[in-house]
Amino acid sequence: MDMRTPFTSGAREKMKLVMVGNGMAGVRAIEELLKLAPDLYDITVFGAEPHPNYNRILLSPVLAGEQTLEEIVLNDWAWYTDNNITLHAGCKVTQVDRVKRVVIAQNAAGETVSTPYDRLVIATGSNPFILPLPGKDLQGVLAYRDIADTQAMIDAAAQFKHAVVIGGGLLGLEAANGLMKRGMQVTVVHVGDWLMERQLDKVAAQMLQASLEARGMQFRMSAQTAALVGNDSGRVSQVEFKDGSHVPADLVVMAVGIRPNTALAESMGLHVNRGIVVSDTLQTVTDPRIWAVGECAAHRGIAYGLVAPLFEQGKVLANHLAEFGIGRYLGSQTSTKLKVTGIDLFSAGDFMGKASGRPEDEECEEIVMSDPAGGVYKKLVLRGDQLVGACLYGDTVDGSWYFKLLRDGRNVADIREKLMFGESNIGDVGHQGQSKAAAMADTDEVCGCNGVTKGAICKAIKDKGLFTLDEVRKQTKASASCGSCTGLVEQILMFTAGGDYSATPKLKPMCGCTEHGHQVVRDTIRAQKLLTVGGVFKFMNWRTPNGCASCRPAVNYYLISTWPKEAQDDPQSRFINERSHANIQKDGTYSVIPRMWAGETTAAELRRIADVVDKYQIPTVKVTGGQRIDLLGVKKEDLVDVWKDIGMPCGHAYAKALRTVKTCVGSEWCRMGTQDSTQMGKDLEKAMWRMYAPHKVKFAVSGCPRNCAEAGIKDVGIIGVDSGWEMYVGGNGGIKTEVAHFFTKLKTAEEVLEYTGAFMQLYREEGWYLERTVHYINRVGLDYVKKKILEDAPLRQSLWAQLQAALDGEPDPWFELQEAKVDTRQFVPITTA
Amino acid sequence: MTAWKEICRVEDIPVLGSRRVARDQGLDVAVFRNDADEVFALLDRCPHKGGPLSQGIVFGTSVACPMHNWTIGLCDGQAQAPDEGCTPHFEVKVEHGVVFLNADELMGHAIELTRPIAGPVSRKTTTNP
Numbered sequence: 001m002d003m004r005t006p007f008t009s010g011a012r013e014k015m016k017l018v019m020v021g022n023g024m025a026g027v028r029a030i031e032e033l034l035k036l037a038p039d040l041y042d043i044t045v046f047g048a049e050p051h052p053n054y055n056r057i058l059l060s061p062v063l064a065g066e067q068t069l070e071e072i073v074l075n076d077w078a079w080y081t082d083n084n085i086t087l088h089a090g091c092k093v094t095q096v097d098r099v100k101r102v103v104i105a106q107n108a109a110g111e112t113v114s115t116p117y118d119r120l121v122i123a124t125g126s127n128p129f130i131l132p133l134p135g136k137d138l139q140g141v142l143a144y145r146d147i148a149d150t151q152a153m154i155d156a157a158a159q160f161k162h163a164v165v166i167g168g169g170l171l172g173l174e175a176a177n178g179l180m181k182r183g184m185q186v187t188v189v190h191v192g193d194w195l196m197e198r199q200l201d202k203v204a205a206q207m208l209q210a211s212l213e214a215r216g217m218q219f220r221m222s223a224q225t226a227a228l229v230g231n232d233s234g235r236v237s238q239v240e241f242k243d244g245s246h247v248p249a250d251l252v253v254m255a256v257g258i259r260p261n262t263a264l265a266e267s268m269g270l271h272v273n274r275g276i277v278v279s280d281t282l283q284t285v286t287d288p289r290i291w292a293v294g295e296c297a298a299h300r301g302i303a304y305g306l307v308a309p310l311f312e313q314g315k316v317l318a319n320h321l322a323e324f325g326i327g328r329y330l331g332s333q334t335s336t337k338l339k340v341t342g343i344d345l346f347s348a349g350d351f352m353g354k355a356s357g358r359p360e361d362e363e364c365e366e367i368v369m370s371d372p373a374g375g376v377y378k379k380l381v382l383r384g385d386q387l388v389g390a391c392l393y394g395d396t397v398d399g400s401w402y403f404k405l406l407r408d409g410r411n412v413a414d415i416r417e418k419l420m421f422g423e424s425n426i427g428d429v430g431h432q433g434q435s436k437a438a439a440m441a442d443t444d445e446v447c448g449c450n451g452v453t454k455g456a457i458c459k460a461i462k463d464k465g466l467f468t469l470d471e472v473r474k475q476t477k478a479s480a481s482c483g484s485c486t487g488l489v490e491q492i493l494m495f496t497a498g499g500d501y502s503a504t505p506k507l508k509p510m511c512g513c514t515e516h517g518h519q520v521v522r523d524t525i526r527a528q529k530l531l532t533v534g535g536v537f538k539f540m541n542w543r544t545p546n547g548c549a550s551c552r553p554a555v556n557y558y559l560i561s562t563w564p565k566e567a568q569d570d571p572q573s574r575f576i577n578e579r580s581h582a583n584i585q586k587d588g589t590y591s592v593i594p595r596m597w598a599g600e601t602t603a604a605e606l607r608r609i610a611d612v613v614d615k616y617q618i619p620t621v622k623v624t625g626g627q628r629i630d631l632l633g634v635k636k637e638d639l640v641d642v643w644k645d646i647g648m649p650c651g652h653a654y655a656k657a658l659r660t661v662k663t664c665v666g667s668e669w670c671r672m673g674t675q676d677s678t679q680m681g682k683d684l685e686k687a688m689w690r691m692y693a694p695h696k697v698k699f700a701v702s703g704c705p706r707n708c709a710e711a712g713i714k715d716v717g718i719i720g721v722d723s724g725w726e727m728y729v730g731g732n733g734g735i736k737t738e739v740a741h742f743f744t745k746l747k748t749a750e751e752v753l754e755y756t757g758a759f760m761q762l763y764r765e766e767g768w769y770l771e772r773t774v775h776y777i778n779r780v781g782l783d784y785v786k787k788k789i790l791e792d793a794p795l796r797q798s799l800w801a802q803l804q805a806a807l808d809g810e811p812d813p814w815f816e817l818q819e820a821k822v823d824t825r826q827f828v829p830i831t832t833a
Numbered sequence: 834m835t836a837w838k839e840i841c842r843v844e845d846i847p848v849l850g851s852r853r854v855a856r857d858q859g860l861d862v863a864v865f866r867n868d869a870d871e872v873f874a875l876l877d878r879c880p881h882k883g884g885p886l887s888q889g890i891v892f893g894t895s896v897a898c899p900m901h902n903w904t905i906g907l908c909d910g911q912a913q914a915p916d917e918g919c920t921p922h923f924e925v926k927v928e929h930g931v932v933f934l935n936a937d938e939l940m941g942h943a944i945e946l947t948r949p950i951a952g953p954v955s956r957k958t959t960t961n962p
Contacts, residue, residue, distance in 0.1 A: 073917040149851060153906040370926045493934045546868055549890040549897030549904070572849040584899055585950035588885040595835070621954040823847055830841050830864075831857040832939070 014042045017321065018117040020093045020264065022047025024056060025294025025310035026123025032318030034083055038811060040322060044115050046105050049146055050090030057307065059150045063178030063732070069147060074465060088113055096120070096268045098287055119289050119321065120266055122276060126258040126295040128307070131166065135228030139235040141252045142690035145173045153253065157182035162249030164239045168195040172255035176217055179251070187218040187247050189225060189239065199347045201355060203370060204377050204393040210377050211375070213333060220247065222318055228252055233712045255788035260296045262302045272544075275303035280328040282317040293317050300331055308468050310334065321467045328515060333407050344491075346399035347391035349406050353381035364388065367420050368582055378420060385413040393491070397437075397487040398422035400469075413783040414741065423487075437491035446492070447485045447807055452478040454492060461496040469493065511550040513543050518554065518768035525698055526559050531567045533559065557656070560692060561764045563807035571821055580826060582639055582812040584652045585632065590639060592621075592631045594648035595689065598681030599627025605648055618679040624658030626698065629651070640827055643814035650688065650814040656770075658760075659696045661685040662710065666703030666720070675720025677703035684718075688755055690810040691803070694767035695778070697760070711783055712740050714754050715773040721745075725752050729759060729785070738774045741782050744790055756790050758799035761806075837926065837933035843870055844930070850894070851887040853877055854934065856909035862923055864932060865907050867894060872932050873907035875924040876943045880905070880918030882941030883949045921946070 017033075019026050022045050022772060030043065047053075053075040061067040072147040073628040080087040091113060093105040103116045114673035128143035130136055140156060142149050156163070157179055168190030176186045186648065188195075194205035205690050209219060223440040224242040228249070231237040240246045270286045271277045275298025277285050284290045293304050293313050304310055309332035319327035353364040367380040374394070380402065382388035386409055390402040405412060412419055440446070442455030445616065460475045470490055476757040478491040516524075521540065530536045536555050537547060547555065559567035571579050582590035596605070609629060613621055619634040628651060634642055643650070653659055661684050664670065666677035681701040691697070700711040701718040710733070711717025717728035718739050724747040731740025743759075746752050762785065767776040775783055789796050811819035846852050846866040853861040854874075863877040863886050873894070877887045884900030894907045904913040910920035921943035924935035935942075 264923050438839060447871065547891050547894050548895075549902060552890060552892065572847055572891065575890065580888070584885075584888060584950055586882065587885070587948045588883075588888070589951065619954070820846075823850070825845065825847070825852065829853040829861055830845075832838055833839060 005327040006801045015040065015060060016116055017041035017043045017119050017120040017121065017122055018115055019043070019045045019121040020096075020103065021123030021125055021294070021296070022049070022053055022087070022089065023043075023125045023294065024053065024074065025314055026121060027053040027122065028311050029123070029293050029317045030085070030314050030322075031075075036322035036324065037316055038083075041119075043083075044086050044087055044103075044117075045080070045526070046091050046093050046103065046115075047087065047089045048092050049148070050108065051147055052080065052087070052089065054147065054148070059144075059147070060174035060178055063150050064174065064181045065152055065178075069478075077487065077762070080129075086115075095265060095384065096264065098268055098290075101289070117289075118824075120291070121317070121798050122270075122284075122290065122292040122296060124264060126259040126303075127261045128254065129257045129259050130254055131225065131256060133225060133228055135230055135236065135256075135262045138228055138230040139233075139251060141236050143226060143255070144253050144255050145258075153179060153251065154182065156251040157184050157788055161185055161636075162187075163247040163251040163253065164704040165250040165253045165255060166239075167255035167257070168192065169255060169257070170196060171197065172253070173212070175253045175255055177212075178215055179253075180215070183249070184694070185218070187220060187249075188212070189220045189223050189241075189247075191222065191224060193222055195219075195605055196345075200345065200393070201352055201379060201391050203379070204345070204347075204391055207372055207375065207377055207393050208343060210372075224670070229614050241269060246312070250501050255795050258295070258305065260298065262296055263293070265296070268816060272298075274298045274301065281320050282313055283320070286761075289415070290619070291317055291320070297419050299329060303334060306332075313468060324543070326515060326541060343391070344394060344396040346392040346396040346402075347593075348403045349387075350381055350383075350398070351379065351389040351391035353379070353389060354515075357500050369420050373591065382412070382417060385411045385416075387412050387419070397491070400487045400490050406603065408779065410778055411783065413784065437488045440488075447478040447480075448489050450480065454474050457489060457492050457628075458496050461493060466493070474829060511548055511556060513547050513551050514540060516540055519822060522558050522562070522768075523563050525555075529563065531559060531563055533568075533573050536767065540707035549575075553578075557692065557694065561694075568819055570693075571823055578656070579823070580636065580639065581650060581654065581820075581822060582634065582636075583654040583794040584682075587633075589633045589635055591653075592639070592642055592646070593624065593628050593651040593653035594632050595651040595685075596628045597650065597680050598661050600678060600682070601629075605646075608646055612642055615645065615815075616642055619640075624653070624660070626653075627662050628660055629663040636827055637829070642826070649689070656695050658685070658688050658691045658692055658693070658699070660698055662714070664702050664704075664708035665702075672706060673703035673720070674702045674722050675725065677709065677718075677720055680718060680725070680752060683749060683753060684756060686805070687757065688803070690758065690766070693764050694759070694769050695772045697773070699764075713737060714740065716740075716759065718752055718756070726747070727755055730774040730782070731776045732772055734772070741777070743786070754800045755789060755798065757784065757803045758796040761799040762788055764803070835924070836934040836936040838939050840864060840932045840934055842930050842933055843927060846872065846932070851889075851891065853885075853887045854939070856939060856941075856944070859942075860932065860946060860948065862906045862921075862939065864934075865891055865896060867907070870927075872925055872927050874919040874923035874934055875907065875910050876903070876923070876946060876948055878920060878948070879903055880910075880912055880920050880953060881899065881916065883947070885948075886920065908910065933952065 049550040052073055055074050057074045058072040091105045091107040093103055095104040102114050102116050107113055107216045111562055128145045140154055162680055163179045163184040163186045166189045176188050180186045195209055196200045196205055226242045227240045228236050229238045229240055229790045236249055236252050262272045262276055265276045266272050270284050270768045276292040276296055278297045278299055280291050281292045282293050284292055294310050304571045313329050316327040316329040316370055337709055341398050353366045354361055363383055365382045369378045376394035379391045387405045392399055426830045440454045444454050446452055446454050457478050458477050460473050464475055466472050480488045508517055510518055533555050553575055554569050556573035560569050585591055586771035616629045616638045622630045624630050659680040662679035663677045667673035684699055697715045701708040702709040702711045703720045708720055711719050713731040713733035719726045726745055727743045728740035732738040763773055763776055814824055840854055846864055851863050853863055854868045856862055861877040862873050865873045875886055877885045878885055879898040881903045882900055884898045886896050887899055888899045889896040897904050902917050902928055905920055910922040912918040925936050926933045932943050
């Protein structure tokens, strides 16, 4: 059969892409491919099941009668037609000839279908493992994997009474729950000592079991099945155990695990080891024309079974099929967050702790909160100062937070005593302390930052077919700002779309324009001495010709902070506020905040400000929280004149730079004051203004421990005491109030300048763009910063010297416009009259 | 026949940047230049909350609104999914390095659209006189 399309002039013949398997991972890869290169291939898909692609995770709600089969279809028949995909559903691929490059299959009618390929994707998923028991072939003995199994279970539940589920893992319990809801008496047979031993420790599992028993589910724990016994008509009638006991069974469901489905790949001679072995580009190591994706693929020895990693793989695969050739899959870290019959469970990492019996877990410590009557149990496992595992039952809202701490390897010594009580006890949160998404009404606000209700999130998940946290963030903006409601959003995702979603790629790229993360970009700029934004894009193979609004400002900052006075500062890669040196307001006007050294001003300055307000009819004058004066509603055309007429230095209130230095009155006037905080503030401000940083920077100086300048919530807070100055770092008064860490005690004002400057320079050199000092310190650890600044005097002095050198001669953008590369054309509109 | 109005030279617009063109009536027109010296013209107003697109970061053939980072296509004014909305776009031509806008559009296209109101003028005066 000649499948080639006739060659027409001007049009290249399309390549033929064939996919074996029509499941979630493979079809997602095709969807991604169509987005990138809709016309590159003639696509043919073979699916063994006579259905279009459906959401396998939601078979349990179908079994339980909560959803219908129609509702769980992800891509209906029309989707395949609309995208010109030839779908052979109910058609089993029997052979692939790698030499002739032909896929040979057999359809339901027994006819042979063969399709040639240029490129082949194997997405055959996995098969349930069937215990080799006597009687396993009797009628009424099933696995639980696909629509046919589910339908057979539904049919059996309508006729019969007794069901036995072999396997007390997630799938088994979901099957048992569904059958129970359909009126059957269900016994779960489990070989282990406790349920879900791969996800739960014994205490949590026993709580789960008790809760399921209360609903009528029966259990045979530590039970070894010997045989399945049939009746005269060849249907199973009971399950026999090795101890001689037995339970009646009209239906037996085996849910003892899955195996990657690699039979076809093995027959093709592809290298298989716990799955079809693939590289970071999902290409099989045997045949460069063949890729494998999903549960059948083994990447670095792991065959993933969760949705998020498989979709991540699909994205990378699509990129290579589209011949972009730049994505790599680097593996995923996974956690388990399960919904079993309305019970919240979460586990991640080494949740067993010491109880695992492994020698490396000997050192583990555990923090446990247990309230069996209240149905809540939390166990956190620490090794040294790091969280390495978590197991939560009943209250899982902090699961994603623990997972993040675990994944980031953050040093938790400073929050250890509060760790158990969750993220909401560390700082302020924006969702009224809600912890159970299920208990929230549709109109309740989940994300306080972006005003997103639970109903809006549910609707977006359903309407747009969202699967991952990132997708929900992109579509709804929920949890996309401060992130404190991430746990709630994940819960909603779980209830609405099923399954678990807390898997994330190990390395987060800066943005969609590159595969590289912030650290790699920084390191490369330093190592290669890159000096322009375009040079970075070229050297690091950016996917887009000139980046995007997210990566360009970051790269520009890395350039100017790494190579001061050498790198080329690109104004068009800066956010508008740093391009116009004023703060844009919602109506397109700007605000102007002049620098008022340490919050001290004079009658002459105030008079000039008053005159400017009159002259330019500035509608609002407001005193800021940082002891300065904000003029709001300045027209862009007036900015340069306003600056000139005020005659005060630029306040950088618009920039990722040193903003205010807030001070109290101090010993000059205050009867309590022990130090001259105002002068200290002026000195700090004059030393470090014009300093660009990864994010905005705020200082405060108080003259005594009463701390009227609120130095405890600033990036650097200095508090005068009788014998000198205390220095605090990493405070933040923003979305989450973060109290600064005590850093060190200093004697003189010169020391305050040196230590503060050195800390700032370290942050400037190592902080990722848009990372506040608190987040930088959380990432690298306070001990690390102390080692660099406190213990290494030569390094400290050199950092301070570097900062001074970088700032020496830096222009004031309000007065030295040319030196500051301010494009003055922006202030004047073009007129055509 | 289209009447064209001379605006400026291409090099008067920064590369990967923009200029505002004032009009007798209605909001400014923003003219953008990409890195291939192509010029695009949109009403200087984001379809989301009315932010001035001329102040955004230009990349590829898109501009990111400075207000809430919506991405707007320079060719057609369409917001990039998942956001939905469209900014009126203007006919533009470049001849011998000179940028022209359609004179009729410059005069009358999308003049009814306004900026959001900010500041004391937006204060409600109905209660508590």
